[in-house]
Structure formats: C-alpha cells, structure tokens
Amino acid sequence: ETGVTQTPRHLVMGMTNKKSLKCEQHLGHNAMYWYKQSAKKPLELMFVYSLEERVENNSVPSRFSPECPNSSHLFLHLHTLQPEDSALYLCASSPKISSDPTYEQYFGPGTRLTVT
Amino acid sequence: AQKITQTQPGMFVQEKEAVTLDCTYDTSDQSYGLFWYKQPSSGEMIFLIYQGSYDEQNATEGRYSLNFQKARKSANLVISASQLGDSAMYFCAMREGLYNFNKFYFGSGTKLNVKP
Numbered sequence: 176e177t178g179v180t181q182t183p184r185h186l187v188m189g190m191t192n193k194k195s196l197k198c199e200q201h202l203g204h205n206a207m208y209w210y211k212q213s214a215k216k217p218l219e220l221m222f223v224y225s226l227e228e229r230v231e232n233n234s235v236p237s238r239f240s241p242e243c244p245n246s247s248h249l250f251l252h253l254h255t256l257q258p259e260d261s262a263l264y265l266c267a268s269s270p271k272i273s274s275d276p277t278y279e280q281y282f283g284p285g286t287r288l289t290v291t
Numbered sequence: 292a293q294k295i296t297q298t299q300p301g302m303f304v305q306e307k308e309a310v311t312l313d314c315t316y317d318t319s320d321q322s323y324g325l326f327w328y329k330q331p332s333s334g335e336m337i338f339l340i341y342q343g344s345y346d347e348q349n350a351t352e353g354r355y356s357l358n359f360q361k362a363r364k365s366a367n368l369v370i371s372a373s374q375l376g377d378s379a380m381y382f383c384a385m386r387e388g389l390y391n392f393n394k395f396y397f398g399s400g401t402k403l404n405v406k407p
Binding site for chain 1: 295324326328333334335336337338341382386394395396397398399400
C-alpha cells in the first residue's frame with residue numbers, strides 16, 4: 176500500500192463512546208498532522224508530530240488525544256465528544272520538519288465522523 | 292487577520308474554458324511557500340502546484356498554473372481547458388518558513404463546478 180491511509184473512512188459514535196482514528200503513511204515521512212475540516216470552515220490544524228514528538232497543539236480540547244507510536248503511525252483517540260465535533264478528520268504527512276517551506280503535505284482520504 | 296483569503300465560495304466554468312481561482316495571503320516572512328490543493332467529493336486532498344516566495348517564474352503543472360504576484364500577495368490558480376473532472380473544492384494554502392514551518396494555513400476554499 177502506498178501514500179497515506181486512514182481508517183475507518185466513516186464513523187458514527189455516541190457522545191459517551193470511546194473510539195480511535197488511525198493514520199498510516201508509507202512514504203518514509205517524518206512529520207504527521209491531524210486536521211479537522213468542518214462544513215464551510217477552513218481546515219483547522221489540530222496536532223503536529225515530528226519524529227514521534229508532538230510539536231504543535233492548537234488549543235484542542237482534551238477529549239481529543241493524539242498518539243504517535245512511530246513515524247509511520249498516528250492515532251487520534253476520541254472520548255466524550257460533542258455533536259459539534261462532527262467533521263471530516265484529515266491526516267497528512269510531510270518529509271520532515273525544516274526551515275525549507277517547499278515541502279508539501281500528503282493527505283489521507285479522511286475519516287467522516289458523526290457524533291450523535 | 293486571516294492568513295489565506297479565498298473570496299470566491301463558488302465558481303462555474305464551461306467545459307474547455309479557462310478559469311481563475313483567487314487567493315490572497317498575509318505574511319511578514321520573506322521565505323514562504325504557496326500551495327494549491329484539490330478536494331473532490333470523496334474527501335482526499337490532492338496536491339496540485341507549489342510556488343516558492345523566491346521563485347521568479349510562475350509555477351506550472353500541466354493544465355495548472357499559478358499567477359504569483361508577490362507585491363499584491365496574491366497566488367491565483369489558473370486551470371486551462373477545464374474538464375468535468377475538475378469539479379471539486381480548491382484550497383489555497385501557505386507554509387511560512389523559519390519560525391512557523393510546522394503549520395500550513397488553508398483558505399476556506401472555492402467550489403468549482405464545470406458545466407458540460
């Protein structure tokens with residue numbers, strides 16, 4: 176498998192459930208990202224990991240908990256979510272964190288999350 | 292202030308015609324990169340084209356070209372010879388160098404509809 180994969184592609188969960196989103200990249204990249212995409216809003220950066228170390232946390236509520244066990248895998252653990260958390264969650268990776276701004280991000284297909 | 296502004300929520304274009312999608316950006320950095328992504332209804336974000344702040348020539352990739360006007364801080368995407376498969380959301384993004392190289396800033400997107 177190549178590129179960036181995300182599972183599941185669709186998830187419906189109640190507010191009391193606990194679930195996890197999984198992202199895997201097969202590109203040998205060192206940086207991974209979680210974004211939230213709500214309807215009619217710009218992409219919101221949630222977390223950035225560089226070489227398994229979290230380097231960015233954009234004031235995300237604690238009900239979202241990221242985990243990066245290695246440079247190829249990224250998880251987003253979800254618990255006691257709210258209906259307003261329903262969105263498309265996109266994972267991305269890039270070759271490395273550096274001062275060179277030319278690196279693009281490669282995105283996964285996203286997980287469509289619905290909180291009921 | 293918003294880092295990336297896309298003022299056209301929706302656009303229509305006739306098949307085989309050219310279309311320009313607007314993007315303006317705001318940064319005080321000298322080193323930055325500008326990106327365009329396409330997001331079909333399936334959800335994945337597809338990288339289209341990149342322009343570096345020091346690049347003197349406008350970037351081109353097949354039918355895509357980027358009209359980079361640095362003094363105006365604009366980076367418009369031009370799609371030539373539109374095809375039905377070009378119907379999608381298009382996002383302009385910026386990555387700043389040196390201090391904020393972790394972050395991509397995305398605009399709110401433009402929904403392009405190509406009419407047969």
